[in-house]
Amino acid sequence: MAKSKSHFPEISTIAYEGTGSTNALAFRHYNPAEVIDGKTMKEHMRFGIAYWHSFRGTGGDPFGPGTIQRPWEKGGDSVSTAKRRMDAAFEFFQKIEAPFWCFHDRDIAPEGRTLAESNKNLAAVVAHAKQLQKATGVKLLWGTANLFSNPRFMCGASTNPDAHVFAYSAAQVKSAMDATLELGGENYVFWGGREGYETLLNTNLKREQDHLARFLHMAVDYAKSIGFKGQFLIEPKPKEPTKHQYDFDVASGIAFLRTYGLEKYFKFNIETNHATLAGHTFNHEIEVAASQGMLGSIDANSGDELLGWDTDQFSTDVRQLTLAMISILRAGGLGSGGFNFDAKLRRPSIDLEDLFIAHIGGMDAYALAFKIARRILAEGKFEQFVADRYSSFDTGYGQDIETGKANFKSLEKLVLTKLGEPTLRSGKQEYLENLLMQYLHG
Numbered sequence: 001m002a003k004s005k006s007h008f009p010e011i012s013t014i015a016y017e018g019t020g021s022t023n024a025l026a027f028r029h030y031n032p033a034e035v036i037d038g039k040t041m042k043e044h045m046r047f048g049i050a051y052w053h054s055f056r057g058t059g060g061d062p063f064g065p066g067t068i069q070r071p072w073e074k075g076g077d078s079v080s081t082a083k084r085r086m087d088a089a090f091e092f093f094q095k096i097e098a099p100f101w102c103f104h105d106r107d108i109a110p111e112g113r114t115l116a117e118s119n120k121n122l123a124a125v126v127a128h129a130k131q132l133q134k135a136t137g138v139k140l141l142w143g144t145a146n147l148f149s150n151p152r153f154m155c156g157a158s159t160n161p162d163a164h165v166f167a168y169s170a171a172q173v174k175s176a177m178d179a180t181l182e183l184g185g186e187n188y189v190f191w192g193g194r195e196g197y198e199t200l201l202n203t204n205l206k207r208e209q210d211h212l213a214r215f216l217h218m219a220v221d222y223a224k225s226i227g228f229k230g231q232f233l234i235e236p237k238p239k240e241p242t243k244h245q246y247d248f249d250v251a252s253g254i255a256f257l258r259t260y261g262l263e264k265y266f267k268f269n270i271e272t273n274h275a276t277l278a279g280h281t282f283n284h285e286i287e288v289a290a291s292q293g294m295l296g297s298i299d300a301n302s303g304d305e306l307l308g309w310d311t312d313q314f315s316t317d318v319r320q321l322t323l324a325m326i327s328i329l330r331a332g333g334l335g336s337g338g339f340n341f342d343a344k345l346r347r348p349s350i351d352l353e354d355l356f357i358a359h360i361g362g363m364d365a366y367a368l369a370f371k372i373a374r375r376i377l378a379e380g381k382f383e384q385f386v387a388d389r390y391s392s393f394d395t396g397y398g399q400d401i402e403t404g405k406a407n408f409k410s411l412e413k414l415v416l417t418k419l420g421e422p423t424l425r426s427g428k429q430e431y432l433e434n435l436l437m438q439y440l441h442g
């Protein structure tokens with residue numbers, strides 16, 4: 001591949017300069033080369049860049065058009081522009097020290113007038129991406145299909161009342177899975193898109209859920225037929241764009257997957273602000289997935305506590321991320337998953353360097369949280385507290401409860417003859433919050 005000119009001539013590879021640095025274009029906590037437990041931080045963190053926000057985001061909102069103009073966006077929505085944009089993207093991935101990227105089919109290649117034309121465009125850009133991956137060593141964390149932007153999906157994709165749209169969606173996902181396989185993607189994501197409803201007055205909820213399950217079974221079967229070994233991930237979100245999304249949160253996702261016999265094939269891609277929108281904390285969603293061995297990957301971002309929609313901001317909330325990291329590390333990590341920055345620049349953040357600065361903040365916050373969480377787990381104070389809190393179930397009648405040996409009658413007898421009234425123990429929440437503050441701030 002010919003060496004093309006730099007798209008970011010003013011910015012070199014972001015260096016780790018440590019906490020003493022005041023350079024806005026340097027890492028202070030994420031040192032990609034630092035080895036911890038035999039693995040580099042780059043390998044531990046498995047950061048990914050979201051193509052749609054970072055390379056297709058324009059800053060547009062419902063009140064006005066885009067504000068962000070990139071030098072490589074000239075030549076209309078053509079395959080050649082798509083390739084040039086991709087060259088810029090891979091230069092960025094390298095300079096920001098991210099080992100992975102993620103895409104939707106329609107982010108990377110223009111949609112054609114027919115499906116055949118769209119497939120042709122996609123194949124051309126995928127071939128280009130394959131070369132760039134080879135040249136840079138950057139890998140694909142996951143691929144997915146955009147089944148929500150085009151008007152044909154206005155009433156959903158696989159949950160659309162029209163079988164024609166279901167068929168179209170199946171055809172589109174087939175190509176997106178082919179592209180993900182071709183690029184060695186480690187996962188394939190299903191985010192709900194418009195799989196939900198606006199009003200039950202025009203909706204057969206049961207039939208739509210059955211159709212969604214049928215669609216996911218078809219995806220599982222197709223993956224087997226092409227030899228795609230990546231992990232399938234469901235990304236829950238409670239609302240937006242539809243008023244009610246079927247993949248509401250992790251708990252309802254688990255129930256859905258089990259109802260339809262899909263639980264063996266799927267894990268969860270948990271997005272920080274989707275958890276918030278569902279009325280949960282980020283680490284609640286992680287714990288629920290981990291409790292069933294279904295923690296897959298993370299879409300790293302944050303919302304705004306005053307706004308009830310998906311603002312997709314970069315997160316520097318080290319406290320929240322530390323709590324998340326504790327749950328992730330305790331669960332044994334993310335396996336084939338990673339931390340994908342599903343986050344976008346604010347509308348007035350129009351400088352090229354803002355794209356770097358935003359990711360530097362997000363990466364530093366996660367790296368710092370990772371280190372604090374490791375220390376917390378190594379010292380084991382919270383673990384010990386929780387273990388003690390449940391220790392009455394470790395032996396005797398508590399153990400009999402857990403193993404199924406006790407029943408209502410045996411426990412009634414025990415309380416009447418021996419145990420009497422329980423002794424109350426403090427939950428010590430304030431003590432634990434203070435302890436967390438010590439780890440965070442000394």
Ligand code: XUL
Nearest residue numbers: 144191235271299310342
């Ligand atoms: C939407 C969202 C998506 C998915 C991929 O809220 O998070 O970008 O991550 O389709």
Ligand code: CO
Nearest residue numbers: 235271299342
């Ligand atoms: Co997401």
